[in-house]
Amino acid sequence: MNFSDNTHANAEVALHRADADADAVLVREAGVPFQLPLGSSSGVDPIVEWLSLMEVVQMLCPVWPVRDRPMQGKHWQL
Amino acid sequence: MSNLAEQIREALSMFARTNTAPALIGGLAVVAHQVVRATKDVDFLVEAEAADKVHQALLDLGYQCLYRSEDAANYVRATEGLDLLYAHRPLARRLLAQASERETPMGRLRIISVEGLIGFKLQGFVNDATRTRDLDDIRALLKIHHAALDMDELRAYFALFNKAELLDELLG
Numbered sequence: 001m002n003f004s005d006n007t008h009a010n011a012e013v014a015l016h017r018a019d020a021d022a023d024a025v026l027v028r029e030a031g032v033p034f035q036l037p038l039g040s041s042s043g044v045d046p047i048v049e050w051l052s053l054m055e056v057v058q059m060l061c062p063v064w065p066v067r068d069r070p071m072q073g074k075h076w077q078l
Numbered sequence: 079m080s081n082l083a084e085q086i087r088e089a090l091s092m093f094a095r096t097n098t099a100p101a102l103i104g105g106l107a108v109v110a111h112q113v114v115r116a117t118k119d120v121d122f123l124v125e126a127e128a129a130d131k132v133h134q135a136l137l138d139l140g141y142q143c144l145y146r147s148e149d150a151a152n153y154v155r156a157t158e159g160l161d162l163l164y165a166h167r168p169l170a171r172r173l174l175a176q177a178s179e180r181e182t183p184m185g186r187l188r189i190i191s192v193e194g195l196i197g198f199k200l201q202g203f204v205n206d207a208t209r210t211r212d213l214d215d216i217r218a219l220l221k222i223h224h225a226a227l228d229m230d231e232l233r234a235y236f237a238l239f240n241k242a243e244l245l246d247e248l249l250g
Contacts, residue, residue, distance in 0.1 A: 047182045050109040050117075054082055057116045064118050066159045070145030070152050073205020077238045078170045078197055 085158050086120060087184040092135045098128040101177035101188045103163060103198050105215070110180065110189045113218040120159065123174050123190060123198075126166035136160065163198065173197070192223045197235035204239045217248050224249070 086106075093100050102110060104121025124132055126148070133143065133151065141153040141160060151162045165174045173194035180187050190198070196216050203212040220227070236245040 045182075046109050046112050046114050047180075047184075047187075049114045050106070051080060051083055051183060053114060053116060054118070055080055058080065058082070063157055066154050066157055071150045071161070071202075071205065073202075075201065075204045075239060076149040078167060078173070078194075078201050078235075 081158075082118060082120075083184050085160075088139065089120065089122070089160060090185045090187070092139060093122075093124075093132070096128065096131045096135050098124055098132055099174075099188060100124045100162075101174050101190045103190050103195060104161065105211075107189055107195050108199075108215045108219065110187070111192050111195060111219060112222050113215065118159070119161070121161045121163070123163045123165055123170065123177075125171070125174060126164040129162075129164055132162065169197075192219055192226075193228050193231045193235070195219065196232060197238075200235055200239055200241065200244075204241065213248070220248055 100122035101107075102121070103123045105115070105117030105119035106121070109115065109117065129146075129151070133146065136153050137143065139155070141155045141158075144152040144154055146152075148166065149164055151164075153160045153162075163170070165171045173190055176194075177188040177190050180189055196219055199212040199216050199219075203209050203216075233242065233245060236242050
């Protein structure tokens with residue numbers, strides 16, 4: 001089995017974990033601050049990471065509250 | 079594929095059938111811009127002219143419309159939610175037109191720019207100050223993308239909502 005394709009990306013992720021803020025903690029990262037390296041060359045796709053995260057989240061919390069009130073406000077400027 | 083991914087894939091298919099070119103906004107767009115966090119927010123910006131046909135298509139898919147105005151609409155289907163913002167002002171139309179395309183496991187997605195996303199997050203917060211999640215998202219996006227952001231565009235959005243000082247505060 002060849003793991004070399006992701007070695008650089010994993011190393012980049014590990015380096016960015018060390019740099020990230022404490023308030024960027026994700027459960028899936030077991031409390032380790034995690035920030036994706038920027039740029040498409042990193043080999044890390046945030047959408048794929050999110051899907052992976054949400055699989056775990058949905059196992060832990062199968063039913064999320066759905067919005068039960070409409071969007072509020074009168075300040076629509078965009 | 080997860081239920082959430084399947085819901086998004088189904089929505090993209092619906093948009094294609096109705097010849098609508100939406101852009102991803104909201105929490106999932108935040109994820110697409112490198113701030114990976116748990117979210118089930120499926121929010122799209124669509125051209126205002128497509129509101130009626132998209133509304134009917136969502137009803138056909140089993141969604142219930144909770145609310146609909148000229149600016150926004152909220153839909154639910156069991157435990158799934160889907161929100162729309164309608165682009166009918168020049169700023170939103172420009173942001174929609176300039177959204178970038180990306181291949182994802184759910185299909186090809188158009189994603190609003192970081193600056194535009196921050197603008198919509200700010201609008202959400204100004205409309206409902208209990209949505210502190212929006213401020214957290216803005217703070218995270220500013221931190222990650224600070225060096226590459228168009229600050230003039232950002233300042234214009236904050237000025238639009240009379241929140242110029244808030245941007246300086248968030249930039250720290």
